[in-house]
Amino acid sequence: MTRERTIANRPLTPRGAVTKQRIIEAAAELIYLHGAENVSLDTVMDVTNTSKSQLYHYFANKQALIRDVIDLQTSRILAANASFLGALDSFVALRAWGDMIIAAFRASSGIGGCPIGSLASELSTQSEEARLQLRQSFSDWSNVIENGLRRMRQIGQLDSDTDVAAVAVAMVAAVQGGIILAKTSRETRPLELAIDMALAYVKRHASVVVG
Amino acid sequence: MTRERTIANRPLTPRGAVTKQRIIEAAAELIYLHGAENVSLDTVMDVTNTSKSQLYHYFANKQALIRDVIDLQTSRILAANASFLGALDSFVALRAWGDMIIAAFRASSGIGGCPIGSLASELSTQSEEARLQLRQSFSDWSNVIENGLRRMRQIGQLDSDTDVAAVAVAMVAAVQGGIILAKTSRETRPLELAIDMALAYVKRHASVVVG
DNA sequence: TCTGCAATGGACTGTCCAGTCCATTGCATT
DNA sequence: AATGCAATGGACTGGACAGTCCATTGCAGA
Numbered sequence: 467m468t469r470e471r472t473i474a475n476r477p478l479t480p481r482g483a484v485t486k487q488r489i490i491e492a493a494a495e496l497i498y499l500h501g502a503e504n505v506s507l508d509t510v511m512d513v514t515n516t517s518k519s520q521l522y523h524y525f526a527n528k529q530a531l532i533r534d535v536i537d538l539q540t541s542r543i544l545a546a547n548a549s550f551l552g553a554l555d556s557f558v559a560l561r562a563w564g565d566m567i568i569a570a571f572r573a574s575s576g577i578g579g580c581p582i583g584s585l586a587s588e589l590s591t592q593s594e595e596a597r598l599q600l601r602q603s604f605s606d607w608s609n610v611i612e613n614g615l616r617r618m619r620q621i622g623q624l625d626s627d628t629d630v631a632a633v634a635v636a637m638v639a640a641v642q643g644g645i646i647l648a649k650t651s652r653e654t655r656p657l658e659l660a661i662d663m664a665l666a667y668v669k670r671h672a673s674v675v676v677g
Numbered sequence: 678m679t680r681e682r683t684i685a686n687r688p689l690t691p692r693g694a695v696t697k698q699r700i701i702e703a704a705a706e707l708i709y710l711h712g713a714e715n716v717s718l719d720t721v722m723d724v725t726n727t728s729k730s731q732l733y734h735y736f737a738n739k740q741a742l743i744r745d746v747i748d749l750q751t752s753r754i755l756a757a758n759a760s761f762l763g764a765l766d767s768f769v770a771l772r773a774w775g776d777m778i779i780a781a782f783r784a785s786s787g788i789g790g791c792p793i794g795s796l797a798s799e800l801s802t803q804s805e806e807a808r809l810q811l812r813q814s815f816s817d818w819s820n821v822i823e824n825g826l827r828r829m830r831q832i833g834q835l836d837s838d839t840d841v842a843a844v845a846v847a848m849v850a851a852v853q854g855g856i857i858l859a860k861t862s863r864e865t866r867p868l869e870l871a872i873d874m875a876l877a878y879v880k881r882h883a884s885v886v887v888g
Numbered sequence: 889t890c891t892g893c894a895a896t897g898g899a900c901t902g903t904c905c906a907g908t909c910c911a912t913t914g915c916a917t918t
Numbered sequence: 919a920a921t922g923c924a925a926t927g928g929a930c931t932g933g934a935c936a937g938t939c940c941a942t943t944g945c946a947g948a
Binding site for chain 3: 944946948
C-alpha cells in the first residue's frame with residue numbers, strides 16, 4: 467500500500483461530495499444541450515460557481531468528468547425504463563413505456579435527444595474509453611428491456627421461441643433512430659413512428675392476437 | 678444588378694472547379710471519420726495540399742464547406758438507395774437493399790457510421806442551417822424508400838391501405854438507430870437486427886404471406 | 889504582349905480552451 | 919491552539935483554430 471491516492475479515491479468530505487455532484491449534474495445538463503465538445507470547462511465553472519482548481523481537484527481531466535456524466539445519464543435512463551419495464555406484463559404496459567419515451571422527448575422541446583445516444587454518436591469514434599462505456603450503457607439498457615420481454619414470455623404473452631435479446635436490441639435501435647430524426651426535424655412524429663414499429667415487432671410474437 | 682458577387686456564384690475556371698471539388702471530397706472523408714467539429718481547416722489544407730486562401734476563395738467560411746459536404750454525402754446516399762429501390766418489386770429486392778446498407782457499414786470497419794446521421798446528431802442542435810439541410814436530406818432519403826414501397830403497393834405486393842410514408846420514415850429510423858448501436862459496439866449485429874425489424878415491418882403489410 | 893481577374897501562397901491575429909501552478913481558506917482532529 | 923489536509927481562488931501557459939490580409943502566380947481574352 468502506497469500513500470499515493472488516485473483522484474478517483476481521493477478522500478472526499480461531505481462538503482466536497484456535494485460540490486462534486488453539483489459539477490457533474492450541471493455538466494450533464496450542458497453536455498446534453500450542446501454536446502461534450504461544445505462545453506468548455508470555463509462554462510461549467512461559470513454555471514456551477516466553481517474555480518478551475520475545483521474541477522481539477524475532483525476530476526483528473528475533462529474526460530473523467532465526461533465519464534461521470536455518462537454514468538449519471540445512464541443511471542437515469544435505466545431508472546426511468548426499469549420503472550416501466552420492471553414488472554412488464556402486458557402490451558398495454560409496453561405501450562406506456564413507449565409513450566414515456568415520447569413524452570421525455572417532448573419534454574426536451576425536441577432539443578438534445580437521448581443523452582447517451584448523442585454522446586455515443588459524438589464520442590464513439592473519438593475516445594475508445596467513452597465508446598466502451600457507452601456500449602455498456604446501451605447493453606444495460608437493452609437488458610432492462612430484454613428482462614421485461616422475458617417476463618412477458620414467461621407469463622405466456624409472447625411465443626416461447628421469441629428471441630427477446632434480439633428484439634430488445636432492435637427496440638433500442640428504433641428509439642435511437644427515431645430520436646435522431648425527431649430532433650433533426652423538430653417533430654415528434656418520426657419517433658412515434660419508430661416506436662410504433664418497435665411495438666409491432668414485439669406484437670408479432672404475441673401468443674394470441676392482441677390488437 | 679450590382680457588380681458584387683457572392684462567393685456562391687463566383688466565376689470558376691475549370692481548374693478552380695477541380696480544386697474546389699477536391700477540397701469538398703477530402704473534407705467529406707475527414708468529417709465522416711472524425712466529425713465536423715474535429716476537422717480543422719488546417720487539416721483539410723494538409724490533406725488537399727491547398728492554402729488557407731484557397732479555402733476562403735472557394736468557401737465563405739467553414740460552415741459553407743460543411744454545407745457542400747452534406748450535399749455531397751446526401752447525393753451519394755440517395756444514389757446508392759435509388760439503385761436498389763428505384764424499381765423495387767419484391768421482398769427479395771428489399772432484402773438486397775438491407776444487405777447493401779449492412780455491407781456499407783462493414784466497409785467502413787464499423788467507424789464513421791452514416792455520413793448524414795452523424796452530422797445530424799452533431800449539428801442539429803448547433804446550427805439551424807445545418808439542421809434544416811439535414812432534415813431535407815432525411816426527407817429525400819425516406820422519399821426514395823417511400824416511392825419504392827409505393828411501387829410494391831401498386832403491383833399488389835403490399836396491402837392497398839399501407840401507409841408507405843410512415844413505414845419509410847420508420848425504416849430510416851431503424852437504419853440510423855442500428856448504425857449508432859453498431860458503431861458504438863463495433864459489431865454489425867445491432868444493425869442487422871434493426872434492419873430485420875424494418876423488413877418485418879414492411880412484410881406485415883404483405884398482401885400475401887411471403888415468408 | 890498587355891491586362892484583368894482567378895488561383896494560390898502563407899504570415900498574422902484574436903480567441904478559445906485544457907491543463908498547470910501557486911497560492912489562501914476552512915475544517916476536523918489532537 | 920496547533921497541525922494537516924481538503925477545498926477553493928485565480929493567474930498563467932501553450933497550443934489549436936477560424937478567419938484576415940497582403941502578397942505573387944497563372945491564364946485567357948483583347
